Amino acid sequence: MTQPTYTDFYTLLPYLILTVWTCVLLLVDLFIPRGRKGITAFLAALGIAVSLGYAVTQTGIESAGFSGMVTLDGFSTFANILLLASGLFGIALAYGYTKRMGIERGEYYTLLLFSLTGMMLMAQASDLIIVFLALELLSIPLYVLSAISRKLTSEESGVKYFLLGAFASGFVVYGTALIFGATGSTHLVSIFAQSASGSTSGLLLTIGAALLLVGFGFKVAAVPFHMWTPDVYQGAPTSVTAFMAAGAKIAGFVALFRVFSTAFPAIASDLTDILWALSALTMIVGNLTAISQTNIKRMLAYSAIAHAGYILMAFVPYGNEKVAPVAVAAGLFYLAAYALSNFGSWGVVIALEKAEGKGLEIEDYAGLAKKYPALAVAMTIFMLSLIGFPPTLGMVGKFYLFRSALAGGFPGLALIGVVTSLISAYYYLRVVVNMYMKEGDPEVEREPWLGFTTSITAVITVAASLVPQFLFMLAYTAVLR
């Protein structure tokens, strides 16, 4: 056992800062009186901001730490920045909402931070043991957060998420065990080295990889591992849902990208068909089921499922050496675009939500444009972005995703992708129809941080679609090798 060096710590710097901060915050929170937990929120946000600052300074730096268990590269930096920004938005959305709904507790923010550290560790993990550790670290606080409002629906949501999540973790452990059995290692690079040399049991390895896929598929809500999503998204407090929908999806995909592109390129031919089917099923089932939803939370839940399908679609050709960089870059790019419209649209949902789960039907949006034009414009931008319509980042992102699928030689999958996008336009437009073309008298909660989140995400969604070079560059340098 060697002594940890400076490099080890530097590799994990943003993660370590946030972890320490969270532990300290847990203690500090004891001295913050009830009813003034807004202070905890600000402190939590400050911690994220500091960590974010360090994550940004790591741009372009590559290193490995703790005997290669964790990696710092463009990929992990991109993911860290994205995750930390998601954390900030998550806190901004929760600030007023938790007060209003009577669930304002200090734990809310510390749990959110702990979950965030798990997600960041996931982004840097280069060993399956760390992947599992990160998976649990990010999941367990989310289970608690889902149940935090102590209402029946919220508790049901928490328990459901926990039971199915634990089940999925089991798949990851089992998969890891089989892979270790096949290759004698849990380290991603050695797994690849072993499998490429042909000295492994191919079947065992493939089964192990498939089991990992089940676990990750659960986290990103891919069909057929999506059953929990609508119930959990609907039952959990909306601010938790917003954070979970972005954060857990980013973390799940980051793990999937990292593990599969690093460890399993050699068995890509076996896995491609599975990924293809998963992606196609996810796009079709997610979008078709979303049509019949009348509750906006459930609709957005199915939309979240559908988007997992689009990102998977771009990743299908990961085994093709020429296309693999594009596949990962497109996925990351789209995750950023998705996270923006995700937080924006959930922010609008929060603005309209009333106590006792009122104000969550799509019909409740009738007349929004007349009374609150800015909010309606923002929601329209998010809906257009989720459809993949200009002038929004969602359009540029989908362009990138389809390009990956076409370049990889999967025109059929791309065709399913565009056709399901067309289907999705129908249900996203229903929100717009209600806002602009129906009469109604909606009530909106005005909270500064909520307004900030919806407006800034809307502005970035449009502006970044016109000047996307920076994001393209960032995603492209994040390519895994």
Next chain:
Amino acid sequence: MEFLLQPLTLLTFLPLVGVLVLLFINAEQKAAIRWTALVTSLVTFAASLWVFSMFDKSNPDLQLEAKYAWIHVAGWNIYYYLAVDGLSILLVMLTAFLTPISILSTWKAVDERVKDFMIFFLLLEVGMMGVFLAQDLFLFYIFWEFTLVPMYFLIGIWGGPRRVYAAVKFFLYTMAGSILMLLAIIFLGIQAQNTFNLPDLLVRLPDMYATGKIPAGVQMLLFIAFTAAFAIKVPMWPLHSWLPDAHVEAPTAGSVILAGVLLKMGTYGFLRFNLQLFPDATVQAAPWIALLATIGIIYGAMVSYAQSDVKKLVAYSSVSHLGFVMLGLFALNPEGVAGAILQMVNHGLSTGALFLLIGMIYEQTHTREIKVYGGLWKITPIFGTLMLISSLSSMGLPGLNGFVGEFTILLGAFGSKAIGNPWYAGVSALGVIMAAVYILYMFQKVFLGPAGEITHHHDLKDLNWREILTVVPLVIFMFWIGLYPKPFFDILAPAVEKLLSALPL
């Protein structure tokens, strides 16, 4: 920031300045909002005249190019690239010309949410200009899809009773075509090392076709994907079913722009992209497109005759008229293509005028049923006169613009090698006669004969100065093109010739 000062950038984004101003005007100050929108669109029109004054008619190539690297990172090669040539200049002018006229027509008709209306309308103008000027497929696609959004709101908020249905149908139907084009654009981009700009593609593609890097079958598939987007927009039979709904439900100004400009985006798309990017497939497909066009001409005319609603009648007549345009385009000879481009303009003028006039009478009576009118001529002679001229222009009476366009198209179609069969032209010529039948039938029922119930009960007023001012510019052009079309053909000829010289005929 130099690109902001390029003439074509200014022309495209000037309406956006108006939008910004509008954002700061209180929604209650309707007069100020209307004037701001009108002035913005007039300034844009002035800019289009300025662009036209710099346009060199004898030059067949792209002109006034504004070409700047836009997304040039991570292996992308996307340009901000606007340019104009003989194929598009008339349509650009038409767009700039029809927008202020449409805005003027809403002076009384739109009284609710005026601010939103004007914002959407000016945004729509940005989109339309962009479609006609963009020379990079990525940029083009953005403008192309973007036009859907404001139009969707215009129909859905200010439309008739079934407006929501019509708006959603319009959006989804059009998007269904564009997504296939999107895949084709991406595929082309991949094949050409991430190049999306049209001139570069036109240099690279012949090689790729010749070496079999893109086999003939794939070229045909790409052609079909682009065709899906454009044919729905035109709309070609049998993809026209969104059109009557959208037209009937849209507010007057929306109908004018829809018929006048948005449909032309489809035919222009064929002209700019299908004909140039996929030459072999174009020649191969010409007879089939001609067949569909001919069916559209006859079908549109027959269905028009069966309508009891004046606006629906004019809407279906568009299916017929756009059929002529398609027939002319795929005749693939100078007469056919030039006639088709001119006919795009003609249709914008005459159908635009018809929709404007129908809207004016609808504002007073709130009905468009043919059977309740009758004997209008005696009460509203000015309205009647303008309607008569527009109707005659629409049905192609010699001396008015419609005749010039349709005659040239039929001339081209008769002698077309690409279509290879004069029967299409022969049958299509029947469409001209049928147009006379349904237009005159409508005119007779509405304006002549005994007074109908509406004519009796309502205290109908003739057009006021504003309404006359709205239609008269259109009428002037109807006569101008009808009597002396040479300057217009002169603009088209060099570009058309260059376009056709690249086709394997």
